[in-house]
Amino acid sequence: MLTIFNEKLKFKDKEISKTILGTATFTGETYFGHRSRLYELDLETQPENIAKIIQKAYDLGVRSINLVNHENLLKAYDMACENGVEMDVIATIGKSNVNYLMPDYEKAKEVDWLSDIHKLSKYNPSIMLIDEFLVNSYDWKYLENMLNQINKLNIFSGLITFSPFETTKKLLDSPIRNDFDFYMIPVNKYGYTMDSESFLKDDQIKLTKLLKELDKKIIIQKALAVGILQPKEAFEFIKKLEFADMITVGIASIKEAESTFNTLNNL
Secondary structure (H helix, E strand, O other): OOOOOOOEEEEOOEEEEOEEEEOOOOOOOHHHOOHHHHHHHHHHOOHHHHHHHHHHHHHOOOOEEEEEOOHHHHHHHHHHHHOOOOOEEEEEEOOOOOOOOOOOHHHHOOOOHHHHHHHHHOOOOOEEEEOHHHHOOOOHHHHHHHHHHHHOOOOEEEEEOOOHHHHHHHHHOOOOOOOOOEEEEEOOOOOOOOOOOOOOHHHHHHHHHHHHHHOOEEEEEOOOOOOOOOHHHHHHHHHOOOOOOEEEEEOOOHHHHHHHHHHHHOO
16 A cells, blocks of 8 residues: 655665656646647746746655656746756656657657766666557567666656556566566556456456566556546545556646645645
8 A cells, every 4th residue: 555645665775756757747748638739838848837837846845856858848947957956866768759659669769768877867866767659569589688778877767658457567577577676557547548347356356466476666647547436436446456666747838737746745
């Protein structure tokens, strides 16, 4: 069971804040549908607006942030740091502009992930994750090379997937099973953006069993089902899952930051 807010995960020689500020809204990810355009106009192209939200999240107690190699996102984070923000950085490398609905995994592998490592290493990340479109290619040699590069830096490495059932099964028999420590997966009450038609009790038991066998630290993403669920309902559900170690939560405004993180704080 996850104690979400104002807690740190103790792992090996580090303590990492369990609640992570997600940044998909800040980069206008396309899976938000029509809202993606609004996020692009109000946030992605306006780093000063992003910086204000980061600052507010920090003031509300959030101490971790997920960063990708995106110029305006990094500019916004730098601005927030200049105003006193200090967060554990969870970096994601290998992010590309692959279509979420019809992903081209070979095209995704053309991304300059070494440049991402170089740029994001400057933020002294506690964890460095490999983007889901690279992970879901299941190109084990390619992923092994990426993990080796991360592990050489003495940074905890991890994987992201958008299909927790399928990917976890494959990882159990993969040659990279022991090469990483953290695993970010989408989980929410409705099974939205997961590779299952629902996420009822039987599904929860199956996924719990798979994740227990894989034995990684689990970071939950898309807990709000891309805005379909209200924070209280979403977080109360996640809190009951025995495999949840950390959670990433995206917000799009100061008002959302207040309502979302105050809800977490009061659970």
